Amino acid sequence: MIEKYRNVIQKIEAAIRKTEEQGRQHYNISLPNAEIDYSLRGRCAAQARVDRNGQTFLRINLQLLSENFNDYLKQTVPHEIAHLIVNWQARKQRRRPPPHGSEWQN
Template sequence: MVLRNRQHPTMPEQLHARVEACYQQAEAFFKQPFVRPEVCFKLRGQKAGVAHLTENKLRFNLQLYRENQDDFLKQTVAHEVAHLVAHHLFGPRIQPHGEEWQLIMRGVYELPPHRCHSYDVKRRTVSRFIYRCVCPQGEYPFSAQRHALVAKGRRYYCRRCKVTLSFTGEHRLE
């Protein structure tokens, strides 16, 4: 059994606490209750957070949180909660980063309404399979997934010369 020092909350506990604080701020501002969302940490890649409006769910990228804790808690969590609050207040027809969302970011959270984060995202190495057509500049790097579809019989064509693209045998790591 592992005993944890309760003076230092875990990363998920900190995120949950910040989500709750954002909701309490919104409730005080708008003078109405909001249903709390499901919060999960199964987000990878370049996105720091995602709000699933119709599911009332927030997903966060723990790796980006680990690397950018202060800004992530302050800006990213409020950004995603603001999406759910805006959806609840104004309905599904609003723009994701439109004036309603911006109002919440500025008015409720007193934060700049940045659409995107500026965290350093380490890109993983990806395989590219090189396909060609008869055009002089006709080189097409295919993902492993698209290359596998070609192996199963799918065909892709050059938009210029209309010739079926063929695998050169060349494979690169980018």
């Protein structure tokens, strides 16, 4: 199934890597490249997570991505990378900020 989305996946992964690099440079951090999987289903577009070791993960809803590609590029990717940056930095202080709390908005 993923094979039919190969072109879309290549473009979105390039956008994710570019946005991660912009975040690294802007905040002067060593954020690792996220592991990306396309297993998310339902109405959620994407999910970002950072584990205890600092590894970052993005789950992408491939169906919604293919139906809303431009919105993913302009909104979803930057939104989820912002979550990764906030949670990755908070991990050092052993905190878990609210998903859209004050840290995330700054």
